[in-house]
Amino acid sequence: MGLSGGMDSATVLGYYYNKKYQIYPLFFNYGSKHNKYEFESAKKLAEYFETKPLKIVELDFIGKIFKSNLLENQGEIPEGHYNDSNMSLTVVPGRNSIFITIMAGYAESVGADTVAVGTHMGDHYIYLDCRPIFISAMNTAIQASTGEKVHIETPIQHLDKTGILKIGNSFTKPVPYELTRTCYKNQEFSCGKCGSCRERLEAFENIGRKDPIQYQK
Numbered sequence: 603m604g605l606s607g608g609m610d611s612a613t614v615l616g617y618y619y620n621k622k623y624q625i626y627p628l629f630f631n632y633g634s635k636h637n638k639y640e641f642e643s644a645k646k647l648a649e650y651f652e653t654k655p656l657k658i659v660e661l662d663f664i665g666k667i668f669k670s671n672l673l674e675n676q677g678e679i680p681e682g683h684y685n686d687s688n689m690s691l692t693v694v695p696g697r698n699s700i701f702i703t704i705m706a707g708y709a710e711s712v713g714a715d716t717v718a719v720g721t722h723m724g725d726h727y728i729y730l731d732c733r734p735i736f737i738s739a740m741n742t743a744i745q746a747s748t749g750e751k752v753h754i755e756t757p758i759q760h761l762d763k764t765g766i767l768k769i770g771n772s773f774t775k776p777v778p779y780e781l782t783r784t785c786y787k788n789q790e791f792s793c794g795k796c797g798s799c800r801e802r803l804e805a806f807e808n809i810g811r812k813d814p815i816q817y818q819k
């Protein structure tokens with residue numbers, strides 16, 4: 603599975619840990635502004651859920667030749683609530699097709715049969731590579747390319763951010779959300795202002811808990 607260190611992949615990780623799967627996490631270093639902070643979270647989560655060693659996949663070409671405000675040395679991360687125009691700035695073209703293809707190759711290499719993907723209902727339709735139709739097409743391709751040895755699962759597809767927090771807190775060994783990183787910005791403490799932070803804070807409000815991470819004052 604891909605472990606970005608965010609709430610979604612942390613929840614997917616907790617889900618499979620609690621189902622007693624052996625987990626082989628990959629961290630994709632693709633040149634995003636928040637990659638280095640995400641990595642710290644991913645390391646702690648992998649340790650917490652006793653995975654196989656966390657492997658780093660260097661994809662620096664994405665940051666060099668793809669266009670997105672999410673990437674380092676490109677435009678600013680928009681603040682405020684997500685809407686079509688500001689959100690589309692943070693789309694990284696082709697990201698999930700690249701990640702899933704790599705995960706499938708890794709799964710086949712280590713003898714794993716499942717590629718776990720953390721796409722969910724809260725993913726806005728503008729993120730085309732998070733939609734069920736895309737995942738289903740990728741699943742067909744992965745099964746064809748591995749002779750049915752590997753398939754994709756999306757255990758949080760039916761949930762939104764609030765539902766994700768609820769399920770993550772309900773596991774026998776719950777997800778330590780204090781270890782996760784959500785903010786898109788290139789700064790140590792989360793900003794609390796970007797669309798990503800806003801959605802996280804809203805989800806915590808919805809479940810009646812305080813977000814355990816520290817925000818920039």
Ligand SMILES: [Zn+2]
Nearest residue numbers: 785793796799
């Ligand atoms: Zn933020």
